[in-house]
Amino acid sequence: MTPIALNQLAQLLNGKLNNTVPLPWDLSVSVDGISIDSRTITRGEVFIAIRGHHYDGHNFLNEARQKGAIAGIVDHVPMGCDLPCILVENTKRALQTIANFHRRNSEGLVVGITGSVGKTTTRHMLFQMLSGKHHGCESPLNYNNEIGVPLSLLQMTPEHEFALIEMGTSAFGEIEFLTKIAEPEIGILTEIGPAHLDGLGSMDQVIQEKRALLNRISRQGHVFLPWHLYQMHEVREEIQANVFTVGRHENCDVAASNVIHKDGLLRFEVDQFVYEFSATGSHWLNSALLCIGLAREFGFTPSQIQHGLNRFESIPGRCHRIEMPWGIILDDTYNASPLSVRAGLLSLKNVPSVSHRVAVLGDMLGLAELSEIHHRQLGKLVARSGVDFLMTYGPQAHYIALGAYQGGMLGSRIASFGTIEELMPILKLWTVPRTAVLIKGSHAMHMEKIVQQLQSQVCEVSWPMKRAA
Numbered sequence: 126m127t128p129i130a131l132n133q134l135a136q137l138l139n140g141k142l143n144n145t146v147p148l149p150w151d152l153s154v155s156v157d158g159i160s161i162d163s164r165t166i167t168r169g170e171v172f173i174a175i176r177g178h179h180y181d182g183h184n185f186l187n188e189a190r191q192k193g194a195i196a197g198i199v200d201h202v203p204m205g206c207d208l209p210c211i212l213v214e215n216t217k218r219a220l221q222t223i224a225n226f227h228r229r230n231s232e233g234l235v236v237g238i239t240g241s242v243g244k245t246t247t248r249h250m251l252f253q254m255l256s257g258k259h260h261g262c263e264s265p266l267n268y269n270n271e272i273g274v275p276l277s278l279l280q281m282t283p284e285h286e287f288a289l290i291e292m293g294t295s296a297f298g299e300i301e302f303l304t305k306i307a308e309p310e311i312g313i314l315t316e317i318g319p320a321h322l323d324g325l326g327s328m329d330q331v332i333q334e335k336r337a338l339l340n341r342i343s344r345q346g347h348v349f350l351p352w353h354l355y356q357m358h359e360v361r362e363e364i365q366a367n368v369f370t371v372g373r374h375e376n377c378d379v380a381a382s383n384v385i386h387k388d389g390l391l392r393f394e395v396d397q398f399v400y401e402f403s404a405t406g407s408h409w410l411n412s413a414l415l416c417i418g419l420a421r422e423f424g425f426t427p428s429q430i431q432h433g434l435n436r437f438e439s440i441p442g443r444c445h446r447i448e449m450p451w452g453i454i455l456d457d458t459y460n461a462s463p464l465s466v467r468a469g470l471l472s473l474k475n476v477p478s479v480s481h482r483v484a485v486l487g488d489m490l491g492l493a494e495l496s497e498i499h500h501r502q503l504g505k506l507v508a509r510s511g512v513d514f515l516m517t518y519g520p521q522a523h524y525i526a527l528g529a530y531q532g533g534m535l536g537s538r539i540a541s542f543g544t545i546e547e548l549m550p551i552l553k554l555w556t557v558p559r560t561a562v563l564i565k566g567s568h569a570m571h572m573e574k575i576v577q578q579l580q581s582q583v584c585e586v587s588w589p590m591k592r593a594a
Contacts, residue, residue, distance in 0.1 A: 128156075140198070163192065173197070228281070246444075274306055319464070401431075473512065480560065487519050500528065545572075
């Protein structure tokens with residue numbers, strides 16, 4: 126991180142020094158880094174004691190000292206703590222203040238990425254593309270909240286020319302708050318759809334929340350978004366930055382034509398250059414176009430952009446294709462919303478050279494009072510999607526099963542369960558040779574356990590099966 130002495134760090138945080146006497150403490154020593162995890166902290170770093178749902182960092186201050194921490198940042202000094210500390214009102218806010226200080230003293234270009242779906246795929250695809258010519262960093266894993274964004278920013282080094290910062294939300298005002306920490310010069314909006322309605326309340330609030338990133342980009346900056354979103358007055362009305370639209374419409378700044386998805390490859394044309402990359406479905410088109418638009422602004426040639434697309438691989442949990450002796454698993458277990466499940470079903474439909482398609486769908490959480498409606502609607506879509514078998518897991522996903530039955534799917538091809546343990550024996554019977562299985566649900570449903578159990582399965586059963594009429 127940006128060099129700063131301990132006494133300067135205390136001033137930055139309006140903090141009070143504690144445990145400095147009689148311990149020898151060189152207030153002018155420079156901080157080597159910031160950590161919130163006592164298990165991985167290294168010598169010379171400062172440990173910030175964050176309070177979480179299941180832990181309190183204040184309980185690990187002495188462990189941090191043993192690992193080489195030179196100081197702690199705390200909201201109180203626990204009994205028996207012998208680590209020099211900076212006392213602040215709120216340790217989480219302290220982390221955010223340090224991250225913003227570091228960001229303001231870094232030369233790298235900061236790109237903020239948000240959206241109801243597609244954030245992580247777009248971020249990682251863009252990283253693969255830009256890192257072909259430039260040195261930079263991206264948010265690790267799912268670091269996209271009030272703790273994850275600061276930690277992502279603190280990854281930046283003097284060598285980094287760019288940082289791709291993913292921004293998520295579950296309550297109104299979070300995106301605007303995160304932009305104040307990250308201060309991005311470029312904003313990317315991937316999509317808007319029903320998600321986190323339990324925290325945001327309505328689709329109007331979802332729109333206002335997602336557009337907050339675009340509205341915070343200055344007139345000198347750039348924003349990238351799909352054409353259909355820019356046609357929404359409530360999305361574009363307060364944008365000050367230079368706008369680049371993407372999509373299939375001929376008036377887009379980055380317009381795709383001749384789009385074909387076949388045999389696991391998405392092929393399309395932009396300005397008479399043909400791009401292609403491995404993709405589970407055509408719904409990844411906008412992610413690619415957003416990346417192409419920004420890469421062109423960075424001075425990339427079409428050939429260099431294609432090289433970046435060649436480097437891209439899907440992330441486990443995000444429609445990640447897993448080859449099995451008996452067929453294909455589409456691991457889309459990281460999270461779920463109505464839009465992302467629709468995309469997952471399209472990916473399942475597009476898997477080539479299989480005889481049977483099984484959708485294993487869990488609860489889509491966070492939809493508040495609209496939950497039953499969205500789950501039933503999704504079930505009716507399943508009935509029309511060409512899926513041979515549907516399996517649901519969870520009390521809300523049961524409405525997917527009901528919707529599929531009401532939509533005309535045979536009851537003998539639908540199963541609904543309350544636990545993974547009940548689900549697995551039937552799923553293993555349905556995964557005969559040349560079967561593709563989509564597994565998708567909200568993160569809290571832990572459907573990655575289903576993927577793990579299927580990966581350990583040996584295909585021993587085979588019998589003729591007919592496709593549903």
